[in-house]
Amino acid sequence: xxxxxxxxxxxxxxxxxxxxxxxxxxxxxxxxxxxxxxxxxxxxxxxxxxxxxxxxxxxxxxxxxxxxxxxxxxxxxxxxxxxxxxxxxxxxxxxxxxxxxxxxxxxxxxxxxxxxxxxxxxxxxxxxxxxxxxxxxxxxxxxxxxxxxxxxxxxxxxxxxxxxxxxxxxxxxxxxxxxxxxxxxxxxxxxxxxxxxxxxxxxxxxxxxxxxxxxxxxxxxxxxxxxxxxxxxxxxxxxxxxxxxxxxxxxxxxxxxxxxxxxxxxxxxxxxxxxxxxxxxxxxxxxxxxxxxxxxxxxxxxxxxxxxxxxxxxxxxxxxxxxxxxxxxxxxxxxxxxxxxxxxxxxxxxxxxxxxxxxxxxxx
Amino acid sequence: xxxxxxxxxxxxxxxxxxxxxxxxxxxxxxxxxxxxxxxxxxxxxxxxxxxxxxxxxxxxxxxxxxxxxxxxxxxxxxxxxxxxxxxxxxxxxxxxxxxxxxxxxxxxxxxxxxxxxxxxxxxxxxxxxxxxxxxxxxxxxxxxxxxxxxxxxxxxxxxxxxxxxxxxxxxxxxxxxxxxxxxxxxxxxxxxxxxxxxxxxxxxxxxxxxxxxxxxxxxxxxxxxxxxxxxxxxxxxxxxxxxxxxxxxxxxxxxxxxxxxxxxxxxxxxxxxxxxxxxxxxxxxxxxxxxxxxxxxxx
Ligand SMILES: [Zn+2]
Numbered sequence: 001x002x003x004x005x006x007x008x009x010x011x012x013x014x015x016x017x018x019x020x021x022x023x024x025x026x027x028x029x030x031x032x033x034x035x036x037x038x039x040x041x042x043x044x045x046x047x048x049x050x051x052x053x054x055x056x057x058x059x060x061x062x063x064x065x066x067x068x069x070x071x072x073x074x075x076x077x078x079x080x081x082x083x084x085x086x087x088x089x090x091x092x093x094x095x096x097x098x099x100x101x102x103x104x105x106x107x108x109x110x111x112x113x114x115x116x117x118x119x120x121x122x123x124x125x126x127x128x129x130x131x132x133x134x135x136x137x138x139x140x141x142x143x144x145x146x147x148x149x150x151x152x153x154x155x156x157x158x159x160x161x162x163x164x165x166x167x168x169x170x171x172x173x174x175x176x177x178x179x180x181x182x183x184x185x186x187x188x189x190x191x192x193x194x195x196x197x198x199x200x201x202x203x204x205x206x207x208x209x210x211x212x213x214x215x216x217x218x219x220x221x222x223x224x225x226x227x228x229x230x231x232x233x234x235x236x237x238x239x240x241x242x243x244x245x246x247x248x249x250x251x252x253x254x255x256x257x258x259x260x261x262x263x264x265x266x267x268x269x270x271x272x273x274x275x276x277x278x279x280x281x282x283x284x285x286x287x288x289x290x291x292x293x294x295x296x297x298x299x300x301x302x303x304x305x306x307x308x309x310x311x312x313x314x315x316x317x318x319x320x321x322x323x324x325x326x327x328x329x330x331x332x333x334x335x336x337x338x339x340x341x342x343x344x345x346x347x348x349x350x351x352x353x354x355x356x357x358x359x360x361x362x363x364x
Numbered sequence: 365x366x367x368x369x370x371x372x373x374x375x376x377x378x379x380x381x382x383x384x385x386x387x388x389x390x391x392x393x394x395x396x397x398x399x400x401x402x403x404x405x406x407x408x409x410x411x412x413x414x415x416x417x418x419x420x421x422x423x424x425x426x427x428x429x430x431x432x433x434x435x436x437x438x439x440x441x442x443x444x445x446x447x448x449x450x451x452x453x454x455x456x457x458x459x460x461x462x463x464x465x466x467x468x469x470x471x472x473x474x475x476x477x478x479x480x481x482x483x484x485x486x487x488x489x490x491x492x493x494x495x496x497x498x499x500x501x502x503x504x505x506x507x508x509x510x511x512x513x514x515x516x517x518x519x520x521x522x523x524x525x526x527x528x529x530x531x532x533x534x535x536x537x538x539x540x541x542x543x544x545x546x547x548x549x550x551x552x553x554x555x556x557x558x559x560x561x562x563x564x565x566x567x568x569x570x571x572x573x574x575x576x577x578x579x580x581x582x583x584x585x586x587x588x589x590x591x592x593x594x595x596x597x598x599x600x601x602x603x604x605x606x607x608x609x610x611x612x613x614x615x616x617x618x619x620x621x622x623x624x625x626x627x628x629x630x631x632x633x634x635x636x637x638x639x640x641x642x643x644x645x646x647x648x649x650x651x652x653x654x655x656x657x658x659x660x661x662x663x
Contacts, residue, residue, distance in 0.1 A: 023371075023372065024370070024372070025370075028370040028371060029370065030418070031370075031412045031413070031415070031418045032369055032370060032412050034418055034421045034422055034425065035408065035411050035412045035417065035418060035421045036408065036412075037421070037425060038420075038421035038422075038424045038425050039408065039421075041424065041425060041428045042424060042428075050404075050405065050408075054369055054405070054408070055369075057366075057369050057372075058369040058370055058372060061368065061369055061372030061373060061374070062370070062372045069372065069373060069385070071366060071375070071383060073366055073377065076401070077401070131383060134382055134383035134384070136381070310422075
């Protein structure tokens with residue numbers, strides 16, 4: 001949207017809001033998805049990195065802001081090397097699982113130790129190969145901070161209880177956004193932890209709400225069972241049947257509620273994080289509607305299940321289109337046009353590809 | 365190179381890392397020195413543009429998914445089942461045995477003599493085939509709820525229920541032949557295999573539905589129920605054929621297995637009898653397979 005006016009008496013720079021647009025379509029992405037998936041199967045998985053890069057590229061190249069598209073060009077060859085390494089590690093894990101439970105413990109410990117490094121490398125890699133108008137993103141957070149947050153704070157969660165988790169999530173967002181650059185411009189995230197606590201507590205409350213009918217169902221069924229035992233009857237009585245009749249929908253209810261809770265966390269935290277993030281002269285906005293997101297998510301889920309997965313590409317496009325089109329940026333003057341490319345940094349260590357392999361949601 | 369996807373723009377990266385967007389109709393094949401990787405991606409892009417090739421991709425995926433389901437999971441389950449230490453099977457069995465003894469089973473009402481004859485036959489099969497008799501534990505029990513049935517747990521505990529022994533037309537040879545079938549289940553680790561198969565189906569459904577965590581639990585139940593019978597049929601037939609081989613080494617006639625099966629199928633109208641058939645499906649096919657095996661062995 002361009003509401004720039006040319007009769008401008010103010011010395012202050014013009015503010016312009018650009019809505020984000022997503023141009024992808026389900027049927028187009030379906031063809032890309034199915035062809036690349038088939039190639040991955042035919043090559044017993046060897047083609048997977050190229051398939052992954054191609055699918056991700058589709059989403060980047062179809063996202064537009066202020067008339068220009070994003071680019072993703074993760075080098076499949078580097079991801080391939082990391083992928084083979086991960087597969088070997090997975091093989092070790094599986095074998096250890098069968099033959100030596102003690103080695104399994106050591107492997108899990110090693111993974112826990114390596115995790116902050118993987119996270120750090122993943123964010124760097126994704127930033128390095130994401131670009132807008134040919135200008136690359138860059139992540140310059142430190143490895144030490146990643147250990148503080150992903151290991152130190154996670155360990156604290158163990159002592160302080162699950163209530164501490166929203167704070168860890170807040171610190172992760174803070175770590176990613178406050179160390180992210182687009183070319184020569186640095187992102188700045190000024191959010192506080194409060195909103196993270198609210199989002200998580202509401203989500204937990206929602207799931208607990210679903211536990212109530214489950215508990216009632218179990219109680220009724222148990223009462224029926226006790227009565228059955230006392231009367232010495234072989235046939236289940238009404239209370240027991242009613243209890244079981246409640247249990248099944250209650251179980252499905254909990255599954256649906258936890259899906260909704262996930263959306264609640266995603267929606268609130270994405271809105272809050274982006275609305276509190278700026279680049280010099282540029283303000284990000286996010287206005288995702290929780291109920292619309294839930295509607296899209298649940299209907300996607302339903303359609304994916306009844307099509308045995310074939311609806312997946314449409315589902316991904318639908319969800320991405322909705323979310324991305326709720327985002328916008330407000331720029332002062334020509335802030336968007338004066339972002340300059342910085343020097344190319346080489347990120348070709350194998351570990352860097354780890355993020356793409358585990359498919360992190362890093363949040364660009 | 366930035367080979368485009370779908371109708372989205374692609375472009376070109378220059379050595380200084382600057383990126384230039386190329387117009388939609390641009391023919392990337394005209395660029396000199398594309399390299400193998402870019403040529404491959406251009407080919408992939410070309411395939412993606414046609415619905416007919418997309419249809420082929422769907423067929424390939426369905427075919428491999430089905431092949432993996434029908435052959436991949438059972439083969440993997442088999443190799444894992446043989447690698448697992450005995451303790452795993454014993455652990456699973458202990459719980460089941462406790463449950464069964466507590467809730468469903470009552471002491472057998474077969475007379476001592478009849479039990480002794482059957483135990484002789486059972487021991488005979490183990491001895492003739494060189495199986496470890498110490499791991500086996502044959503238990504006679506009565507259960508109105510389960511009726512005419514016999515089954516084996518991975519640890520080697522085999523239950524023979526009165527209902528089956530007392531079945532009209534069932535003789536000692538028939539019961540011993542069924543015991544041989546149950547021994548085959550233990551020796552071939554069928555119990556573990558089916559547990560691992562079920563776990564495999566769960567993982568498989570998860571992969572199919574993708575990263576939708578909620579879908580997993582909803583989706584796993586369905587294929588399990590639908591396809592489990594097909595799975596157990598192949599294991600049953602395998603147990604039948606091995607049972608014939610085991611019996612061939614004893615003085616008991618392998619034909620008795622075929623006849624016992626026939627007896628069970630023939631009495632379908634009686635409620636309790638259907639049980640053994642339903643957990644041991646496709647009686648007629650199995651009957652034919654046993655006959656054929658006996659012929660092959662020239663017995
Ligand atoms: Zn059987």
